[in-house]
Amino acid sequence: MIEKLSTWLVRYKRTLLIITALLAVLFPWIFSSKYVLRIAILCLMYCMLCVSLNLMAGVLGQISFGHAAFWGIGAYTAAILSKNYGWNGIAALLMAAVIAGLFGLLLSLPVMHLKGYYFTIVTMVFCQIIRVIEINWMSLTNGPLGIMAIPKLSFFGVTLKSQRAYFYVILFLLAAATFIVRKIIHSRMGYAILAIRDDELAAGAMGIHVFKYKVYAIVISSMLAGAAGCFYSLYTSYIDPSCFTNAISNNILVMVIFGGLGNIFGSFFGATVLTILPEVLRGFSEYRQLVYGALLVVLMLVRPDGLFGSVNFKYIEQRLAWKKEKAGGDGHE
Amino acid sequence: MSEVLCAENITQRFGGLDALKNVTMHVNEGEIIGVIGPNGAGKTTLFNCITGMYCPTEGKVSMLGTDITGWKPYEITAHGFARTFQNIRLFPKMTVLDNVMVGMHVQTKLSAREWFLPGKAKIAMDTAIGRAEELLKLFGLYENRFEMATSLPYGDQRKVEIVRALAIQPKLLLLDEPAAGMNGAETEELGKLVHDLRNMGNTILLIEHDMRFVMNICDRLYVLNDGALIADGTPEEIRTNPIVIEAYLGKDE
Amino acid sequence: MLVQQIVNGFTIGSVYALVAIGFTMVFGVLELTNFSNSSLYMFGAYITFLFYTATGIHFFLAFGISIVLTGLLGYGIDRFALRQLRKKKAPKLSGLITTLGMSMVVDNAIMVFFGTDSKSFENFLDFGKIYIGSAVVTWTQIIILIAACILMITLSVITYRMKIGKAMGAIAQNQDAAKLMGIDTDKIISLTFIISGFLACIAGTMVAMYYRSIDTAMGSSIGIKIFAAAVLGGVGVLPGAVVGGLVLGIVETIVSAYISTGYRDAISFSILILVLLVMPNGLFGKKAINKV
Incomplete structure (x- = not known):
């Protein structure tokens, strides 16, 4: 079924993309309720986090259980810079990305030669260490109380206040992140990173500098997460260490795996479904996490690769085009 | 005719085991060279030493005069050696x-x-x-x-x-048992392909078990046994070399 | 003072070691990172609590029932989820995510049933204390240590000396080949999960008695530490898990006593990363050989 759906998606790719883009742009005018918009904004932010994690986990194949750490680093960087030093939004965004990227670089060095579960534990532990620092470095992060009254985002003197404005900001950021990740996947670097995922040794024998490309992928992934963190802190204007726990890291990873590793569309899907689902379940909020867990188990039993994990849209597209070309060629003869 | 690959006195030790002992070989441009030997003779280890997967314990590997001993595999590939794997690694x-x-x-x-x-x-x-x-x-x-x-x-x-x-457009193509698992017709087709490749200007070093295949297409052969080079020469010389017959072909006759 | 910290560290470390053994056994056999292990740990403590307070039976009977039930839960996780995945030859990652999901289900079921407030837990091992020099050692600590030692030795004997252990080793190497050799792989794997359930329950209940309270965060707080202990010692190696657990426990108590309580986890985890930098396979792990 998923295969048929994917083929259908690819066949009408252009139309669907236009419709989606239109819907996304019109969304805040269709739904004006603050609650719905807030969910939509969080949804898009999680999409961005998932797209960035997908670069590390799906494309490079290093399953990180600590992505919330980068998100948190970005959020704290932006909060501190804009609150204490009065930086404007764009500068804070860039700096948040850079600092998160630096931590990504820092993390990538020890994990370079670690595989599988060693990578898992180091990323988990990394997330925990960052959180402990956030809790304890009172002078910088204000500890467990968190940072309050972070100035709202402003462009050229205009402060953004409405949900609608933030919706467009995150929509733009998400589009930019998706564009970057897509560009990378389909470039020379993408081939290299995918080759490393499939077989590190063979990739080395193809002349690929494994170390370099691993660092690239991890750093870019953490930079995007840092940017999402910046958005988060400026949007909610309040952050504290409990926003960036291992549980959140796991949630982001679950979204990516739910949609399918290595598939950007899957990441969107996973992030959207798993952000909206808890809201739908809000009625019986006690059982929310329980249902979430059960759903995960059932999904793994039905589709162990995640919904779109075994689907490669590029290949489907190529095969469709090839089939068409062949049929056309036969027709002429 | 320039020397694409030159390996001098390669020794590779794993713990107490000498996988390669003092192996010296060279490949000239445009040649098809075969490396043969019984199982466990160290053929793949030799490949790994040449392509940087292992760093030889002793000896020197050079490519077109450049010393590449101890280089990383990706550097060696970028410089001009490309290989395939015995147990396919696609x-x-x-x-x-x-x-x-x-x-x-x-x-x-x-x-x-x-x-x-x-x-x-x-x-x-x-x-x-x-x-x-x-x-x-x-x-x-x-x-x-x-x-x-x-x-x-x-x-x-x-x-x-x-x-x-x-x-990769390599200066030297290293094939690790390219015909393994192929049937007679496929092997023959592969032989032709390898020949064509050489005519297009490629230099090829290959490991192979299929004697007929090797004897037909290679210009020169190196015979490894137990990590040591026991003979080298044209297929004709190797066929009649008593040491090789004893160590390797002897089993068939 | 230092002696006191080491004793305390040993006690908590031996608990880590117990749970880590269960974790590392499952890992050794299946190469599966079992996230549900910490849930079993919490489940065990809560079930003991439930049976003791609700039915008023003798504590050790309640403890016994709890051990059996936790073992059954461990079995259930394998039987109804992981075994199906194995049949499908699913990627290893999906097994990991499944245990993560299971862990969420168990944790939240406990939260829903018992509420999130912490509950006081009676200490049945409170037989007073003894003084060794300046250090105070309670009998609870001694009993925990002894129990942990006995269990570790028993398990080491089982895995390294008995036929079942050989079967586990064989499954770890190659499941299909083990099956062909006539090993009932599903049975052995289930057994591994049951044992890890037993261990988690015993550890959970003992910790509950040691701290005299249980709460719903106890599982998640120990989860990473178990994993860290197992990795520190070398995943899949039983003595490694024991040493890893003890080292982690001692480092933790010493760091919080002499350096900083707040940064305790950060420092002990940084040490883990440093160890992995120098020894990528942990203290006792075997080097993986990448064959070309």
């Missing part, structure tokens, strides 16, 4: 074409200046795709280019590996 989640495209990695490298020219990267990739398709056509795999590489029959997978290595 990228399982990629199509045939994409596998070959990974091999184009070295060729599509842009210089610092080109990096900033818009569209240059795209042109490089498109040319690479064109070249990959040409290579696949040569090996009769063009029709299969959008299939997953690991879904192909065994013999074809070996060919994809060779194409992938050729994509």
Whole structure:
């Protein structure tokens, strides 16, 4: 079924993309309720986090259980810079990305030669260490109380206040992140990173500098997460260490795996479904996490690769085009 | 005729085990050289030493006069050696074409200046795709280019590996048992292909078990036994060499 | 003072070691990172609590029932989820995510049933204390240590000396080949999960008695530490898990006594990363050989 759906998606790719883009742009005018918009904004932010994690986990194949750490680093960087030093939004965004990227670089060095579960534990532990620092470095992060009254985002003197404005900001950021990740996947670097995922040794024998490309992928992934963190802190204007726990890291990873590793569309899907689902379940909020867990188990039993994990849209597209070309060629003869 | 590969006195020790003892060999441009020997003679270890997977304990490997001993595999590949693997190592989640495209990695490298020219990267990739398709056509795999590489029959997978290595445009192509698992007809076809490749200007070093295959296509042979080089020469010389017959061919006769 | 910290560290470390053994056994056999292990740990403590307070039976009977039930839960996780995945030859990652999901289900079921407030837990091992020099050692600590030692030795004997252990080793190497050799792989794997359930329950209940309270965060707080202990010692190696657990426990108590309580986890985890930098396979792990 998923295969048929994917083929259908690819066949009408252009139309669907236009419709989606239109819907996304019109969304805040269709739904004006603050609650719905807030969910939509969080949804898009999680999409961005998932797209960035997908670069590390799906494309490079290093399953990180600590992505919330980068998100948190970005959020704290932006909060501190804009609150204490009065930086404007764009500068804070860039700096948040850079600092998160630096931590990504820092993390990538020890994990370079670690595989599988060693990578898992180091990323988990990394997330925990960052959180402990956030809790304890009172002078910088204000500890467990968190940072309050972070100035709202402003462009050229205009402060953004409405949900609608933030919706467009995150929509733009998400589009930019998706564009970057897509560009990378389909470039020379993408081939290299995918080759490393499939077989590190063979990739080395193809002349690929494994170390370099691993660092690239991890750093870019953490930079995007840092940017999402910046958005988060400026949007909610309040952050504290409990926003960036291992549980959140796991949630982001679950979204990516739910949609399918290595598939950007899957990441969107996973992030959207798993952000909206808890809201739908809000009625019986006690059982929310329980249902979430059960759903995960059932999904793994039905589709162990995640919904779109075994689907490669590029290949489907190529095969469709090839089939068409062949049929056309036969027709002429 | 320049010397593409020169390996001098290569010794590789694993703990107390000498996998290679003082092996010296050289390959000239345009040659097809075979390395033969019984199982466990150290043939693949020799390949690993040459391509940087292992760093030889002693000895020196050089490529066109450059000393490459101790280089990392990717550096050696970027410099001009390409290899295939005994136990096929294709990228399982990629199509045939994409596998070959990974091999184009070295060729599509842009210089610092080109990096900033818009569209240059795209042109490089498109040319690479064109070249990959040409290579696949040569090996009769063009029709299969959008299939997953690991879904192909065994013999074809070996060919994809060779194409992938050729994509690097190597100065020396190292084939580790290219005919393993192929039937008689396929082996014969492969022999022709290897010949064609040489005529197109490639230099080839190969490990093979199939004696007829090796004897037919190689210009010179090196015979390894128990990690040591016991003979080298033309197929004719090797066929009649009493030491080789005793160590290796002796079993058949 | 230092002696006191080491004793305390040993006690908590031996608990880590117990749970880590269960974790590492499952890992050794299946190469599966079992996230549900910490849930079993919490489940065990809560079930003991439930049976003791609700039915008023003798504490050790309640403890016994709890051990059996936790073992059954461990079995259930394998039987109804992981075994199906094995049949499908699913990627290893999906097994990991499944245990993560299971862990969420168990944790939240406990939260829903018992509420999130912490509950006081009676200490049945409170037989006073003894003084060794300046250090105070309670009998609870001694009993925990002894129990942990006995269990560790028993398990080491089982895995390294008995036929079942050989079967586990064989499954770890190659499941299909083990099956062909006539080993009932599913049975052995289930057994591994049951044992890890037993261990988690015993550890959970003992910790509950040691701290005299249980709460719903106890599982998640120990989860990473178990994993860290197992990795520190070398995943899949039983003595490694024991040493890893003890080292982690001692480092933790010493760091919080002499350096900083707040940064305790950060420092002990940084040490883990440093160890992995120098020894990528942990203290006792075997080097993986990448064959070309």
